[in-house]
Amino acid sequence: MLNRQILRLVAPALLLATAALAQNGRVRVLHASPDAPNVDVLVDGVRVLQDLPFREYSEYLSVPAGRREIRVNVTGTSTTVLQATPEVAANTDYTAIAVGYAGGRQPALDILLLTDDNRAPAEGQIRIRAVHAAPGAPNVDIYAGTPFEPLERLTPALTNVPFRAASGYLAVPILTYHLRVAVAGTQNVAISTGRLPSWGGMVRTFVAVDSRGGGAPFEILVLPDRF
Numbered sequence: 086m087l088n089r090q091i092l093r094l095v096a097p098a099l100l101l102a103t104a105a106l107a108q109n110g111r112v113r114v115l116h117a118s119p120d121a122p123n124v125d126v127l128v129d130g131v132r133v134l135q136d137l138p139f140r141e142y143s144e145y146l147s148v149p150a151g152r153r154e155i156r157v158n159v160t161g162t163s164t165t166v167l168q169a170t171p172e173v174a175a176n177t178d179y180t181a182i183a184v185g186y187a188g189g190r191q192p193a194l195d196i197l198l199l200t201d202d203n204r205a206p207a208e209g210q211i212r213i214r215a216v217h218a219a220p221g222a223p224n225v226d227i228y229a230g231t232p233f234e235p236l237e238r239l240t241p242a243l244t245n246v247p248f249r250a251a252s253g254y255l256a257v258p259i260l261t262y263h264l265r266v267a268v269a270g271t272q273n274v275a276i277s278t279g280r281l282p283s284w285g286g287m288v289r290t291f292v293a294v295d296s297r298g299g300g301a302p303f304e305i306l307v308l309p310d311r312f
Contacts, residue, residue, distance in 0.1 A: 110173040111145040112155075114181050115308065117218040118194055119295040121187035123160040128153055136160045140294060142308055150175040155196070157183060169196045178203050180290065180308065184218045184249060186299060192220050192248060199251050203288055203311045211287040212254040214310075217246045219293045221300035224248075224269040229255075232263040232280050236272050245269045259283050264305060266293055276303045286311065 114126050116137050126134035126143075134143050137160075150173050157167035166187055173179070178201035185192040197218065206212045215227050226241040243252050246269070260283060266276040276293060283289075288311035296302050 108150050108175050109147045110150055110175060110177045110179065112148050112173065112179045112181055113143045113145045113308075114183070115142040115218075115292065115306070116140065116183050117292065117294045117306075118183045118185060118187050119220070119297055119299040120190075121166065121183065121194065124166070124183070125158045125160050127156045127158065130154070130156075139297060140304070140306060142306070145178060148173050155181065157196075167194060167196055169198070171198050177201075178310075182216065182218055182292070185220050190220075190299070195249075197249055197251075199290075201290070201310055202254055205286055205311070206256060206288065208285070209259060210256045211259055211283045211285075211289070212256050213288070214252055214254045214290045215243055215246070216251040216290060216292045217248050219295045219303050220248055221295045222248070222266075222275060222293065222303055225266045225275065225293070226269050226271075227252075228265045228267065229257065229262055230265075232261060234263065236265060236267070236274070241267075254288070259285060259287075264291060266303070266305070275301065276305050278305050281307070 116139050123136050123138045125132050133146055152170055152172050155169050156165050158165050180199045182197040184197045185194045187194045224245050224247045227243040228239045229242045230239045262281045264278040265274050267274050290308040290310055292306045294304055
């Protein structure tokens with residue numbers, strides 16, 4: 086009898102919690118500004134991330150649906166370096182990337198907000214997306230091949246990609262890949278990842294970023310959208 090009473094008490098609470106979660110979106114944050122200090126991130130005035138350094142990213146954070154105020158402050162201060170009020174949709178995932186330069190150079194510091202698609206890939210495939218978030222790099226071509234396959238034998242998966250651009254999700258077979266980023270229209274490789282193994286169900290976002298302070302050497306960060 087006691088178990089039934091407990092169940093009657095717990096079940097409504099679980100339903101309310103499930104309903105509340107259904108009204109939330111999810112947002113993760115990547116710090117990709119090469120000359121910005123470590124930052125705190127606040128949503129509607131509440132600090133949700135602390136001391137996030139350059140080239141680091143958060144897990145997905147549950148955020149209530151609706152128009153939200155996102156502020157990026159210099160860590161431990163009330164100095165706001167970025168502010169945005171995006172509309173967050175329920176049951177939708179986002180990646181917010183701090184891009185550009187904080188110290189007065191162009192392109193200036195800004196937030197690049199991407200809508201993520203974390204649906205499972207078709208059987209035998211993975212899905213990948215590329216983002217150009219390196220302000221010191223020119224437009225680029227992106228090649229995806231097997232490890233150390235000669236570049237001249239490959240056709241670029243994406244061409245003439247400018248700063249702040251993000252591709253759609255590309256469905257590709259499960260393989261071990263080697264991504265290379267070249268200056269657009271040339272085979273001058275700016276970034277080379279080496280071996281990138283993949284497995285069924287995987288969704289990844291590849292983000293090109295500057296070195297600390299800006300400029301080369303450039304690097305690709307791999308964000309795990311879905312395992």
